Amino acid sequence: MLIVKSALAASLAWFVANDLLGAPSATFAPFSALLMVQVTISQSLFQSLRYAAAVIAGAVVTGLLIPALGATMAAFAVLMLAGLTIGRWHKLGSQGPQVAVAALFAYASFTQSDPQSSYLQLVSIAGLVVLGCVIGVVINLLVVPPMRFRSGAYVVDSLSRSLCDLLTDVADGLTDGMPDDDQVSQWSYRAGRIPDLAEQARTSIEHAAESMRFNPRRLFMRQSTDFSGYRVTVCAFQRANEQVMSVCRSLRHSSDARESPHGTDRVLGELASVLHAAAEATRVLGSIHHVVDLDRASDLDEPLDRGRDAIARASEQVDTHDLDHGRDGPIYTGLLTDARRLIEEYGEARHQLAQQGDPESQMEG
The missing domain is CATH 1.20.58.220 (Phosphate transport system protein phou homolog 2; domain 2)
Incomplete structure (x- = not known):
């Protein structure tokens, strides 16, 4: 049942992000939905909050540091240090490493497009992650909620x-x-x-x-x-x-x-x-x-x-x-x-x- 619900959540997230919204980085939505279909409802809810917070934190740190330091190797090293440090915050729990991962994807957007487009890309990534988390939690909540x-x-x-x-x-x-x-x-x-x-x-x-x-x-x-x-x-x-x-x-x-x-x-x-x-x-x-x-x-x-x-x-x-x-x-x-x-x-x-x-x-x- 967990496998079926995970597949359903990922498929629905992809349909909404890619077919309905036409997002350029639509894969972030199904990826997030997959992660959020947990064994229990409370785990899905709390992990989705932590995951969304970690991804948003990584995007925000990138949006603040890279325009100021430039897309250089030194700036990348500083960004990774900042992301990994923020990821150690105990409130993020097991989702702490996602801060650095999100910062890595956000950094790539700055190196491949102009600053204005990069900021829009960061907002898009954060929005898709939140969308995937919501879909994952809702599917887990409505489709045979796990109970032991x-x-x-x-x-x-x-x-x-x-x-x-x-x-x-x-x-x-x-x-x-x-x-x-x-x-x-x-x-x-x-x-x-x-x-x-x-x-x-x-x-x-x-x-x-x-x-x-x-x-x-x-x-x-x-x-x-x-x-x-x-x-x-x-x-x-x-x-x-x-x-x-x-x-x-x-x-x-x-x-x-x-x-x-x-x-x-x-x-x-x-x-x-x-x-x-x-x-x-x-x-x-x-x-x-x-x-x-x-x-x-x-x-x-x-x-x-x-x-x-x-x-x-x-x-x-x-x-x-x-x-x-x-x-x-x-x-x-x-x-x-x-x-x-x-x-x-x-x-x-x-x-x-x-x-x-x-x-x-x-x-x-």
């Missing part, structure tokens, strides 16, 4: 399923007792892949949010196009996964112990309940994407309460069997700490979602 709204939901769902499956597998493994090294290594490997998935999700969310800016298709969407819920969810998943990785490190040390103390199975069983509750919270969070979904943040209360109760029982078992002392004491203390932090991360996410869903809280914030 669903991609954000897809990657968040994928991340949610991956983390939920991992939590469930770890919980099931702890239900059977102390896991062996191979199980823990496999869980650690899967947990190590979650940060990459989270980064991909964050990138896709930002691209989806950008594609909605100035996009007329959003007016016809029934659901909200706000991405606040997505961002909270991904951050919560990333922090929760850090606790899962810490649990795996503690379990690896536990599996290295010669024998498990009495009461270990009960503690591991309660920790499994915590992870099952976290898996359910992950599933619920994974379905909260839009403003209209934020009211469902209360659905997290039940699994979070189950997780807190299981932590309390696990802590009681540790105290009853005096597992927090002795050689393996730090292991069980660490497991309890990781479990608490895991539930706290989801509790914080629930709080943030509730605040975003409450207009009064947003106004107070």
Whole structure:
């Protein structure tokens, strides 16, 4: 679709510039139109403004320097230095080099015609560039405007399923007792892949949010196009996964112990309940994407309460069997700490979602 729209924009720009206006340098219009058909509407708009500003700046600098210095080699060098220096202005962004390019074409017009014709040529070039930018933006805006709204939901769902499956597998493994090294290594490997998935999700969310800016298709969407819920969810998943990785490190040390103390199975069983509750919270969070979904943040209360109760029982078992002392004491203390932090991360996410869903809280914030 992007190729088709680019071809359409260039063809229309050529028709207007060459056939209708009869411009001598008509190629500037389709060239500009091609550049302005970007992946998103906002990119097309902002890049067209920067590109037009860069070309006009190059033409103006040429119109000021060359008549004063003459069309000489020294004047050309000064012109290039001036164009490249202006092109470093951060407001022009990636279009900064176009200042020197435009100055180069404008200089050629001064060397091939008289000054009056050269000034008219500069005005013509600037006008054709603006014309091409306008045509490129309009085509991108009206012909199937690009939108990546669903991609954000897809990657968040994928991340949610991956983390939920991992939590469930770890919980099931702890239900059977102390896991062996191979199980823990496999869980650690899967947990190590979650940060990459989270980064991909964050990138896709930002691209989806950008594609909605100035996009007329959003007016016809029934659901909200706000991405606040997505961002909270991904951050919560990333922090929760850090606790899962810490649990795996503690379990690896536990599996290295010669024998498990009495009461270990009960503690591991309660920790499994915590992870099952976290898996359910992950599933619920994974379905909260839009403003209209934020009211469902209360659905997290039940699994979070189950997780807190299981932590309390696990802590009681540790105290009853005096597992927090002795050689393996730090292991069980660490497991309890990781479990608490895991539930706290989801509790914080629930709080943030509730605040975003409450207009009064947003106004107070």
